Amino acid sequence: MSEKPSAKPRSRWWWVAGLAGIVVIGGAFVVVRKPFAAKVETVTLERRTLREEVEISGTVEARRNVTLKAEATGPITALTVIEGVRVAAGATLLTIDPETARLQWEQAQRNTAAQVAAAQTELSGAQRALAEAESRQQTAIRTLTNDVARTETALAQAERDTATARRLAAEGAVSRSSADQAETQLQQAHIALKAARDTLGRARTDFSEVVTARNRVAAATTTLGNARRQGQIAVELAVNVLAKATLRAPFAGTVTGWTLNKGDYVAPGTPLGNFQDLNDLVLKLPVDETDLPKMQPNGAVTITFDAFPDKPFNGRIRTIGTASAKVKDVMVFPVEVRFDDPGHLIRPGMSGDAAVLVSERQNVVAVPLKALRRQGGKYHVGVTRPVGQAKASAKASDVVVEAGIVTLDYLEARSGVAAGDEILAAGPPEAPKTP
Known part of the structure; x- marks a missing residue:
């Protein structure tokens, strides 16, 4: 006669399983409720040289640029100067058959x-x-x-x-x-x-x-x-x-382009070509009327030409125009910048980006703009560890910064923070609003 299976072991198994389930659920509850530590990015303030600049794009022009024109009648007998070769003032450029003259x-x-x-x-x-x-x-x-x-x-x-x-x-x-x-x-x-x-x-x-x-x-x-x-x-x-049958250079310069060829018949006033002084080039800038007060005679300018993006050129403001022109519904004033080009790399017509120096402050405390928050007309930063303090504070202190010059990346801090202060890289959180 067979024996009935015992019920006791089975009920023990369910008890163990239930206990394990409770442990698992409780463990899951603990994992969910456990807080994560927030990662805070900070930066240490340094002293820098800050430059406030106005950036304007312009085009290179020769200050002395003339269109050569015939002053005699007859066929061209010779082009004595090739394009791109610099000649002295008075040099023969072209001759016209002198028979008529x-x-x-x-x-x-x-x-x-x-x-x-x-x-x-x-x-x-x-x-x-x-x-x-x-x-x-x-x-x-x-x-x-x-x-x-x-x-x-x-x-x-x-x-x-x-x-x-x-x-x-x-x-x-x-x-x-x-x-x-x-x-x-x-x-x-x-x-x-x-x-x-x-x-x-x-x-x-x-x-x-x-x-x-x-x-x-x-x-x-x-x-x-x-x-x-x-x-x-x-x-x-x-x-x-008769003398004008020989066309001579009006000044020391270069024929940058002939428009006629040998044998072409010309009369007084016929355009012959362009003549420019490539040793006297300027970058002509269309300056917005709002930026014009920032332009100063002999002001320093750093130029980057599209043709030489890795080679900066130093320049100075030569002239500031007084007559305005309308460009794309904006009133602009012509400003000429003379620049150093010892290698004679630059040519008329080239484009360049000019950074006109407005002001410069050396050895000042520089605060990254992304670390600032503007509120109530003032600049705020979150200081986590003032200079000299060994350990960062658990909570950043909201500090008001007195601003000096502002560049594209930094603000000069005249007071409020010091070099060596550690601040929040992304700026302090906004103050809670009063209900």
Whole structure:
């Protein structure tokens, strides 16, 4: 007869299992409730040199930049300078066939000679006419002088005759009418003498033929002088045009690009190419009107050109423009920056980023901007271990920092914290708001 299985071992098993379950559940409860230690990132404050800068992008330009233009007419016979080669002021850059200019010069000489010859002929004729008129004047003066002498003699005789007639009439030797007749003849003699003297005076000072001849000589002299001057000017202009068949460098510089080739026909004003002084380059910056007050003459600038991103160039502000321009609805002012380029690496048209130094503070306590919190118009940091304290505090202290200059990464702390202080890297938590 088989035995029934005992129930006691089974009930013991369930008891053990239940106890184990309670232990597991309790353990899980403890694991869930156990707090994690928060990881806090801190930084130690250091003294640094801080630079407040304004960053602006600009383009390189040559301060002396001209468009070469033809000043003569004809085909180009030679381009004597290749692009990119620096030449001295006055060096020959290009020549134009001088034949047209030479013909103009020769024609100017011929025209001048003809005009001067015609004026000289007229002057010679006027001078001969004047000499003849003056000769006739002298003849007339001699004749009139004799007439005056005769009238003076006649007047003297009339005066004597009148005196005799008056005496005889008084004595009754002649009639009164005879005396009156003598008086009339005397008056006529006075009139005749005055007329003779007036005619002689006019002949000496206002002989019409001589006046006309002298005016003609004066006009011919003026015409000759004008012909000579105008002819000289015409010849000089022609010589100048002939000289301009050779195009010369206006200053020491470089042809940065020809626009025509040998054989092309040009006329005065035709653009020939660009000429620039590559030793006198500037970075031209469009400065926003809000940043303009920060620009100072001779202010320090650090430039990074796109073509040389790893090579900074030092510069100085050369000029600050006074006339504004509108760029993309923003008013900007041109600021020129001269920079050092001993290797002559930079060319007009290159782009560059300029960092214009506004102010610099050396050996100041620098607080990372990400460690700051701004509240109520003030800057706050969380200090975990002030300098000199061996162990960090369990809770960061909220400290107000007096700010100096601010850069892109740091703020100058004038008070509140010191070099060596350990602070929260991410800034202190915000203060709880009052309900």
